Amino acid sequence: MTISSFVPPHRTLMGPGPSDIYPQVLQALSRPTIGHLDPLFIGMMDELKELLKYAFQTQNDFTIAVSAPGSAGMETCFVNLVEPGDKVIVCRNGVFGERMRENVVRCGGEAIVVEDDWGTPVSVSKVEQAIAQHPDAKILAFVHAETSTGAVSDAKTLGALAKQHDMLTIVDAVTSLGGVPLLVDEWQLDAVYSGSQKCLSCVPGLSPVTYSPAAIEVIKSRKTTVQSWFLDQSLVLGYWSGDGKRSYHHTAPVNSLYALHESLVLLKNEGLENAWQRHKDMHLLLREGLEKLGLSFVVEEQSRLPQLNAVYLPEGVDDAAVRTQLLEEYNLEIGAGLGALAGKAWRIGLMGYGARRENVALCLKALETVLK
Amino acid sequence: MTISSFVPPHRTLMGPGPSDIYPQVLQALSRPTIGHLDPLFIGMMDELKELLKYAFQTQNDFTIAVSAPGSAGMETCFVNLVEPGDKVIVCRNGVFGERMRENVVRCGGEAIVVEDDWGTPVSVSKVEQAIAQHPDAKILAFVHAETSTGAVSDAKTLGALAKQHDMLTIVDAVTSLGGVPLLVDEWQLDAVYSGSQKCLSCVPGLSPVTYSPAAIEVIKSRKTTVQSWFLDQSLVLGYWSGDGKRSYHHTAPVNSLYALHESLVLLKNEGLENAWQRHKDMHLLLREGLEKLGLSFVVEEQSRLPQLNAVYLPEGVDDAAVRTQLLEEYNLEIGAGLGALAGKAWRIGLMGYGARRENVALCLKALETVLK
Numbered sequence: 001m002t003i004s005s006f007v008p009p010h011r012t013l014m015g016p017g018p019s020d021i022y023p024q025v026l027q028a029l030s031r032p033t034i035g036h037l038d039p040l041f042i043g044m045m046d047e048l049k050e051l052l053k054y055a056f057q058t059q060n061d062f063t064i065a066v067s068a069p070g071s072a073g074m075e076t077c078f079v080n081l082v083e084p085g086d087k088v089i090v091c092r093n094g095v096f097g098e099r100m101r102e103n104v105v106r107c108g109g110e111a112i113v114v115e116d117d118w119g120t121p122v123s124v125s126k127v128e129q130a131i132a133q134h135p136d137a138k139i140l141a142f143v144h145a146e147t148s149t150g151a152v153s154d155a156k157t158l159g160a161l162a163k164q165h166d167m168l169t170i171v172d173a174v175t176s177l178g179g180v181p182l183l184v185d186e187w188q189l190d191a192v193y194s195g196s197q198k199c200l201s202c203v204p205g206l207s208p209v210t211y212s213p214a215a216i217e218v219i220k221s222r223k224t225t226v227q228s229w230f231l232d233q234s235l236v237l238g239y240w241s242g243d244g245k246r247s248y249h250h251t252a253p254v255n256s257l258y259a260l261h262e263s264l265v266l267l268k269n270e271g272l273e274n275a276w277q278r279h280k281d282m283h284l285l286l287r288e289g290l291e292k293l294g295l296s297f298v299v300e301e302q303s304r305l306p307q308l309n310a311v312y313l314p315e316g317v318d319d320a321a322v323r324t325q326l327l328e329e330y331n332l333e334i335g336a337g338l339g340a341l342a343g344k345a346w347r348i349g350l351m352g353y354g355a356r357r358e359n360v361a362l363c364l365k366a367l368e369t370v371l372k
Numbered sequence: 373m374t375i376s377s378f379v380p381p382h383r384t385l386m387g388p389g390p391s392d393i394y395p396q397v398l399q400a401l402s403r404p405t406i407g408h409l410d411p412l413f414i415g416m417m418d419e420l421k422e423l424l425k426y427a428f429q430t431q432n433d434f435t436i437a438v439s440a441p442g443s444a445g446m447e448t449c450f451v452n453l454v455e456p457g458d459k460v461i462v463c464r465n466g467v468f469g470e471r472m473r474e475n476v477v478r479c480g481g482e483a484i485v486v487e488d489d490w491g492t493p494v495s496v497s498k499v500e501q502a503i504a505q506h507p508d509a510k511i512l513a514f515v516h517a518e519t520s521t522g523a524v525s526d527a528k529t530l531g532a533l534a535k536q537h538d539m540l541t542i543v544d545a546v547t548s549l550g551g552v553p554l555l556v557d558e559w560q561l562d563a564v565y566s567g568s569q570k571c572l573s574c575v576p577g578l579s580p581v582t583y584s585p586a587a588i589e590v591i592k593s594r595k596t597t598v599q600s601w602f603l604d605q606s607l608v609l610g611y612w613s614g615d616g617k618r619s620y621h622h623t624a625p626v627n628s629l630y631a632l633h634e635s636l637v638l639l640k641n642e643g644l645e646n647a648w649q650r651h652k653d654m655h656l657l658l659r660e661g662l663e664k665l666g667l668s669f670v671v672e673e674q675s676r677l678p679q680l681n682a683v684y685l686p687e688g689v690d691d692a693a694v695r696t697q698l699l700e701e702y703n704l705e706i707g708a709g710l711g712a713l714a715g716k717a718w719r720i721g722l723m724g725y726g727a728r729r730e731n732v733a734l735c736l737k738a739l740e741t742v743l744k
Contacts, residue, residue, distance in 0.1 A: 003423060003640065005396070006416045006633050010404045018626060021405045024377070029627060030402035032382045033393045033575055035705045044378045051375060067577065068440035071622035072602045079600075102601050197623055203405055205439065205577060205625030227599050228451075229474050230444045248710065250443035251569055253577030254390060255401060256628065261378050268375065333407045338620065 015335030016147050018197040018204045019351035025202050028262035029255050036252040051264035056210045058184035063210040064240045067253050070174045070195030073207025076231040077170045077191040080219050084108030087137040089130050091122040094146035095339045096172050118340045119298040122153040131165050139168045145176035148338040150310040151299045159187040179279045179307035190215040201352030202263035205256050279306040282355040289364035298345050309348040319343050330366040387707030388519050390569040390576045391723035397574050400634035401627050408624040423636035428582045430556035435582040436612045439625050442546045442567030445579025448603040449542045449563040452591050456480030459509040461502050463494040466518035467711045490712045491670040494525040503537050511540045517548035520710040522682040523671045531559040551651045551679035562587040573724030574635035577628050651678040654727040661736035670717050681720040691715050702738040
């Protein structure tokens with residue numbers, strides 16, 4: 001078997017991520033690798049922390065990128081904050097809420113599940129009830145933007161509710177960061193993780209995370225050792241910390257961090273508010289076209305994420321056949337349904353660099369032709 | 373604070389890794405991102421498995437790349453194979469043996485440490501004694517090529533010893549893969565992990581791993597759930613598996629996997645034996661020059677890794693000042709000592725693409741000038 005270089009085609013990525021990557025980010029990615037303890041690299045990491053603080057709208061000192069995909073970012077928050085026996089209220093309204101529950105259990109915690117239908121936001125009143133029933137719960141965990149359904153939940157209200165009851169929050173912002181308002185400090189969120197490959201339009205493989213001083217306090221006062229060596233934030237901090245000499249923990253993914261830095265420079269130059277508005281504008285344009293094609297949204301209007309548009313398949317349409325045709329004839333990727341929505345819905349992403357007029361036009365025209 | 377694009381200089385990387393990256397690998401890295409469930413990407417992953425099997429010299433079906441650096445590869449092997457209460461004999465002759473011990477403890481296992489001096493290989497007779505004292509030990513864990521000292525251990529003999537006693541082996545091959553002989557099947561090794569950023573000369577951030585059928589059997593018959601969701605190989609297998617539909621686990625680091633694929637194509641084209649010989653030749657050339665400069669090796673000749681040359685600092689030389697001068701004046705990175713060798717030794721890497729005559733020449737001339 002002779003294997004030669006892999007040369008991928010140019011796809012337009014309008015699924016749930018990875019999203020279309022900024023050309024500047026791909027350029028940054030292939031710049032010469034330097035050492036992970038090189039003073040110039042450490043300077044770059046300091047800038048990266050500042051840029052991430054801007055993206056998260058936080059002053060949290062401990063704002064870094066985990067050297068692995070968003071799922072590892074999720075696990076990082078859980079393994080560092082949950083100790084065996086801890087009670088965690090987990091809101092489940094899609095795939096990623098269930099993954100949070102799995103994480104709690106694997107940390108030896110007790111998960112109290114607040115269930116909502118797929119496609120609906122987390123119910124604040126149900127969370128209130130759960131807190132009333134479990135006043136000893138330590139953490140409230142929820143997904144801000146459910147990538148499996150396209151529903152956004154009210155992170156501001158949930159954050160305030162947790163603070164009223166002296167609970168920490170763990171928040172999944174994988175799909176929200178950079179696409180819709182996310183104000184970590186103003187909303188009083190404690191441990192928030194995201195992914196590089198959604199609205200930041202960077203390559204997949206990194207997970208930005210930020211921890212409030214209250215979360216850091218809990219990490220520092222743990223009674224048990226974090227079960228993961230790789231994700232133990234007290235060890236990682238020695239490498240990312242701004243003061244003095246950096247201590248070696250693991251070899252940082254140097255080139256991927258160049259790419260993340262570049263994507264955040266682009267976000268900062270555009271301005272967060274402008275990026276949010278652009279996502280909204282493109283969503284409205286896409287919505288208009290999809291509705292003209294007779295497609296209807298899974299999520300009610302007030303809870304729709306502009307960057308992830310889940311629409312039901314029209315009657316009698318072959319899910320896989322349509323997606324294959326879009327891919328083969330138009331080099332266009334849209335997402336399949338996941339979990340409860342598998343075979344029933346498509347997920348059309350308008351994330352980061354992908355939230356452009358030309359992408360909307362391509363998607364609408366291609367879908368129109370294929371569905372005829 | 374205005375932050376603009378980060379443009380690194382071109383360094384010659386002769387530390388303990390990341391190593392000099394092949395230009396073709398950087399090119400592959402920046403090819404257009406496609407979806408992680410795209411049929412073309414899945415085809416690339418199948419090729420990648422074949423290429424990894426060649427590099428590891430194994431027929432193991434379950435041979436993949438963990439979506440995170442080598443330390444996560446280490447943790448993957450331990451969390452999947454060690455259950456609470458399991459006894460693991462861990463050989464410690466440097467930083468990474470100690471990290472293995474940490475992993476055993478964090479998995480709830482009992483670590484029996486076999487201690488050897490830094491810079492010496494693992495003592496086979498000490499391991500025999502430990503096995504005799506602990507016949508109920510389930511796993512023997514050791515580092516094939518200690519990156520902190522440059523010593524290679526006899527993985528073949530240790531592998532056979534473990535099999536005689538019906539034990540599994542977990543082997544750290546982070547620095548050995550592609551640089552010195554590593555014959556996973558012939559040596560009967562069970563769970564072997566490596567890193568992308570050493571002798572493969574790919575960017576840092578991925579960890580190739582391979583599991584023997586015996587290791588898979590142990591994973592499948594676990595009584596407890598793997599403590600890590602992200603690293604749970606029974607879940608990951610659904611994505612990497614060759615048969616039928618791929619199930620989503622996490623978003624693969626698409627571009628980094630392009631790069632790994634390219635680096636392995638280059639290794640296959642060169643041929644493993646040729647790559648091993650090139651590392652040896654360049655090591656002999658470097659050694660000759662270093663000895664002329666009056667530098668002496670930390671490791672005895674018969675246990676020296678050609679790709680990682682640890683030499684003692686000459687009397688009265690300022691460690692950091694020399695390394696800074698090399699970096700600033702020659703754009704040359706050599707490695708500092710780690711752990712017990714901090715401030716006492718340098719580590720000069722000749723890994724993968726870095727094992728070239730021009731690198732040896734630059735290093736020797738620059739060192740000669742700076743040390744004058």
